[in-house]
Amino acid sequence: MLTIDGVALSFEAGQTLMEAATAAGVYLPHLCHHPEFKPHGSCKLCTVKVNGRFASACTLPAAEGQEVLSETLELRQLRVRITQMLFVEGNHFCPSCEQSGDCKLQATAYALGMLDSHFPHFFPARRVDASHPDILLDLDRCILCELCVRASRDMDGKSVFGIAGRGMESHLVVDAESGALVDTVIEVSDRAVKICPVGAILIKRTAYEKPIGQRLYDHHPIQAVLLQADQGGGSCDQ
Amino acid sequence: MLCEIVDHHGGEATSLLQVLIDVQMRFRCVPAGVMTFLAEILHLPRTQIQAVVEFYSFLSVTSTGRFDVRFSDSVTDQLLGSRDLATRLCQRLGVKLGETRADDAVSVHLTSCTGLSDQGPAALVNGQVLTRLDGDRIVQMADFIDQEIDLDAWPKAWFRVEDQVQLEGLLLAEELPLGACLERAGTLDAVGIISEIDRSGLRGRGGAGFKTAVKWRFCYEGAEGTLPGDPSITRYVVCNADEGEPGTFKDRVLLSRNAHDVFEGMTVCARAIGALRGFLYLRGEYRYLLDTLLKVLEARRSRGLLGRNILGVEGFDFNIEIHLGAGAYICGEESALIESLEGKPGHPRNRPPYPVTHGYLGQPTVVNNVETFVAAARIMAFGADWFLSEGTAQSTGTKMLSVSGDCERPGIYEVPFGTPVSVVMHRCGADDPMGVQVGGPSGTFIGKAEFERILGFEDLSTGGSMMVFSQARDVVAIARGFTHFFAHESCGFCTPCRVGTSLLRQLIDKIAEGHGTPHDLVEMTQLAAIVKNASHCGLGQTAANPLMQTLERFPERYQERLKTTLFEPGFDLDGALEVSRQMTGRADANAHLTQVG
Amino acid sequence: MADLVTNKILIATTSLAGCFGCHMSFLDIDERFFTLCEHVVFDRSPFTDIKHCGEHVDVGLIEGGLCNAENVATLREFRRHVKILVAVGACAINGGIPAMRNHIPLKECLEESYLQAIGIDSPQIPNDPELPLLLDRVRPIHEVVKVDYFLPGCPPSAEVFWTFLMDLLAARQPQLPEAQIHYD
Known part of the structure; x- marks a missing residue:
């Protein structure tokens, strides 16, 4: 047994804290974590306090007697700030984004009650790659979660994507000397195409099949959607 | 020519960084076509090659000068x-x-x-x-x-590098006869070696201070479910010579004058844990030492101190290779260093599992600092008691300090652990300094009121960097420099460090340039806590130390720069109109903005 | 400082680099506007056509980000005169659609618009002193003044305005329910 915010829950050996929490119906915010992939631990939205120390729930093994804090003022504030960091480091203009309403970054921000970006915006110059006939790549919206990198490598067996650069210069690259997506072996049916939590990888000509206002997170809070999906109730990817 | 380079490094995927360093030397960049070619012959995704090229400061996509x-x-x-x-x-x-x-x-x-x-x-x-x-x-x-x-x-003369050893202690004063420690190690088994190291109380000299014997034992025991010392399990010894903490240089000196001791220490470790292969990870900045170090390795092989049946002991086999870094501070973090050894960008791994059980190529691996191996070699030769003759109960032996900055005699000082900072200040000829950065930017900034604090894991834990600052120095500018350093070196893996260090840089720039308000100090303090608490590794967790520690000790140096206004923009408002002014030729009153209004 | 005669709350509104969509959405509170007007009086606002803020205004609602020098001057006038400054809508909060020009150097923007675009017959960059000069980047308002509250949305729904103003009038800490938080 361990406790999250004072509520006891059981876990199975080998489970991470995130997995134990999800199984018990406790939502811990996350963007880089996906139940079908090895824990990544980079977005840090699932930061919790375990026996007084900060830790990422997605990578920390669940252990007997852990006293976990999640919904404290301090941790809520920390998660809002981290989400705001993701917003200001890229160019996230929701009103012009095809993914608005289906975007996990946006929905997570809603769940956290984020009203503003707080920090100054970096407004970086990022690349848009429309070279592929069926797939659009807009790096303005990339949050470096590496889900496409992992999906392409581990599920599609292709390694179409990678992260190059360092620090704030980190950016998504594709497996082609030209740097253009059209010159890679990606196909629209690839898992990597559908796993993007934001609007960085989009399938062309499908953007407005469902109108704004009628999309997943327009009516369902991400807490409920992800708990259901992560507990095995079906994928909530694109 | 490319094939030659690849063959020279063994043609393995793990040699990628080594290959790219040579390519960079040859072409002054890594051309796009070369990346594609290397992807094919090393059987690597091209994305990984581009990732490596763009990660390390000394590799580049565009051409550097001749x-x-x-x-x-x-x-x-x-x-x-x-x-x-x-x-x-x-x-x-x-x-x-x-x-x-x-x-x-x-x-x-x-x-x-x-x-x-x-x-x-x-x-x-x-x-x-x-x-x-x-x-x-x-x-x-x-x-x-x-x-x-x-x-x-x-x-x-321009290229002359001096050791500048100003004070010799246990490690530096005594000559270690070649092979002396291996002769003793050859007579001992794993348990014998580890218990001698254990008795000496030796702790990691990189700064974190993990007990060396415990590390070696964990590695010897291997992952859960395996038998201790199981010879079918490949283990590795890695020497961390990625001395990147600003202001430290003692490993450079050890590698110049005590290279044999370093390798001897690695060999003792190999004997203890049962490793056949070891790596010295040499930071790219110390490339000038490479040829000499390779010669030392060659000499050791020819004297039977490396290779098969070391000193004639049946089954005492060990070899050492040198891997170069290419300009990335984060590679001093042991799991990032291992990633780099594997030919990848230096992103710190998730832990657990730890490198002692899942290190290089997923195998049990010991990563120790240069100075730790030098100490281990001598403990093996002279015995634990010799080592215990100096230091404190919690911090045995001595520590090599790299002293620089505002003092008369910069250089290397080897002092017993437990020595107060004031003694070092006196020794190095630092007359009434304002403060000392102990352990580099990720360490502790202390003001002169704290000079009686002692060097040791129980108080001021340090990898050895000591930067002295005189009263004339601007403490805000110093903290600002360190903050820029961390933002530059953040690997970019986790959000709070990647973005947070750049936000901290913006804030301290604003404050240092006289545009900060009291609100900005509050903001900086809150942001610092988030970067410290939520970051993935030690870089992010310590990145705000210089700001917070100097703010705590010298609040007036920050206060005096603040505006009394409620708010001021973090960018130059009037400057933001400059392009418009130039293009319209306007200079009227409406063509300008005041910074505060 | 409420209106001395009527004891009503004074509200000022403006649109900077915005599209007035937020104002339209505000009007979507429909007949509730009458209820609102029992408690508030509009000062500077497109609703009143009053051109400058009165000396003491209680609440300032700012739609739009900052794309030029005049926006900055207007924003500062609001900050000087209003007690509670509110960033309304995506553009005020993060620059919004106008900020999508930020990755294009201003010089290129102006040259493309006024010198090179197809159909221009007397190419020149407008330089009349009456025209506000463009900032090199469009900025959210919190980068130039202190902002007290944020109402996200493009536009924020009428419900958002209503919730916020009712909270304020009832002297409650404004708090949007999660369902009302939207960025599109």
Whole structure:
């Protein structure tokens, strides 16, 4: 047994804290974590306090007697700030984004009650790659979660994507000397195409099949959607 | 030619970084076509190759100059006027800092601390080390470069690196006879070696202070479910010579004058844990030591101190390879270092599992600091009691300090653990300093009221960097320099460090330039806590230390720069109209904005 | 400082680099506007056509980000005169659609618009002193003044305005329910 915010829950050996929490119906915010992939631990939205120390729930093994804090003022504030960091480091203009309403970054921000970006915006110059006939790549919206990198490598067996650069210069690259997506072996049916939590990888000509206002997170809070999906109730990817 | 380079490094995927370093030397960049070619022959995704090229500071997609000059940008170099020298060189050569001149003759960059703080301002030129730069040398250098005079013909004195050992202690004073420690180790089994190291109380010299014997034992025992010392399990010994913490250079000195001891320590470790293969991860800035170190390894092989049946002991087999880094501070973090050894960008891994059970290629691996191996070798030769004769109960033995900054005698000081900072200040001729950065930017900044604090894991834990700052120095500028350093070196893996260090940099720039308000200090403090609490590894967790520690000790230095206004923009408002003014030719009152209004 | 005669709350509104969509959405509170007007009086606002803020205004609602010098001056006038400054809508909060020009250098923007675009017959960059000069980047308002509250949305729904103003009038800490938080 361990406790999250004072509520006891059981876990199975080998489970991470995130997995134990999800199984018990406790939502811990996350963007880089996906139940079908090895824990990544980079977005840090699932930061919790375990026996007084900060830790990422997605990578920390669940252990007997852990006293976990999640919904404290301090941790809520920390998660809002981290989400705001993701917003200001890229160019996230929701009103012009095809993914608005289906975007996990946006929905997570809603769940956290984020009203503003707080920090100054970096407004970086990022690349848009429309070279592929069926797939659009807009790096303005990339949050470096590496889900496409992992999906392409581990599920599609292709390694179409990678992260190059360092620090704030980190950016998504594709497996082609030209740097253009059209010159890679990606196909629209690839898992990597559908796993993007934001609007960085989009399938062309499908953007407005469902109108704004009628999309997943327009009516369902991400807490409920992800708990259901992560507990095995079906994928909530694109 | 590419195939030659690949073959020279063994053709394994793990050699990628080594191959790319050679490619960079040859082509002055890594061309896109070369990346594609290497992807094919190394059977690697091209994305990984691009990731590596763009991660390390010393690799580049665009061409550097035939003379590639990199000025060490450590705060101590800056105190000695390095920025001004870099600017002057750029002016004389007609090249912009950070760029390559149109004729490809020269490029000039700033680079993180090159490990020569005691003899700066320092720079690297095509990987060779320049020390004690001054205005005259810059003028001559510019001429040499313009005339394309080969580095071999530059004055030898410019490249001279001195050890500057100012105070010898246990480790440095006593000569270690070649092979002495291996002779003893050869007679002991794993348990015997580890228990001797254990008895000595030796703790990691990189700064974290993990007990060396415990690390070795965990590695020997291996992952859960395996038998201790199971010979079918491959284990590795890695020496961390990625001495990147600004202001430290003691590993450079050890590698120059005690290379045998370093390798001997690694070999003892190999004997203890049952490793056949070891790596010395040498930071790219110390490339100039590579040939000498390779010769030392060769000499050891020919004397039977490395290779098969070391000193004739059946089954005592061990070999050491040297891997170069390529300009990335984060690779000093042990799991990032392992990633780098595997030919990848230096992103710290998730832990658990720890490198002792899942390290290089997922195998049990010991990573120890250069100084730790030197100490281990001597403990093996002279016994634990010899080591226990100095230091404190919790911090046994001595510590090598790299002293630089505002003092008369910078250099290496080996002192017993437990020595107060004041003693070191006296020794190095630091007269009434304002403060000392102990353990580098990720360590602790102490003011003179704290000079009686002692060096040791129980108080001031340190990897050895000690940067001394006189009363004349601006503590805000120092903290600002360190904050820039962390933002530059953040690997980019986790959000709070990647974005947070850049936000901290913006805030301290604003405050240091006199545009900060009391609100900005509050903001900085809150942001610092988030970067510290949520970051993935030690870099992010300590990145705000310089700001917070100097703010705590010298609040008035920050307060005096603050505006009394409620709010001020973090960017130059009037400057934001400059392009418009130029394009319209306007200069009327409405063509300007005040910063506060 | 409420209106001395009527004891009503004074509200000022403006649109900077915005599209007036937020104002339209505000009007979507429909007949509730009458209820609102029992408690508030509009000062400077497109609703009243009053051109400058009165000396003491209680609440300032700012739609739009900052794209030029005049926006900055207007924002500062609001900050000087209003007690509670509210960033309304995506553009005020993060620059919004106008900020999508930020990755294009201003010089290129102006040259493309006024010198090079197809159909221009007397190419020149407008330079009349009456025209506000463009900032090199479009900025959210919190980068130039202190902002007290944020109402996200493009536009924020009428419910958001209503919730916020009712909270304020009832002297409660304004708090949007999660369902009302939207960025599109």
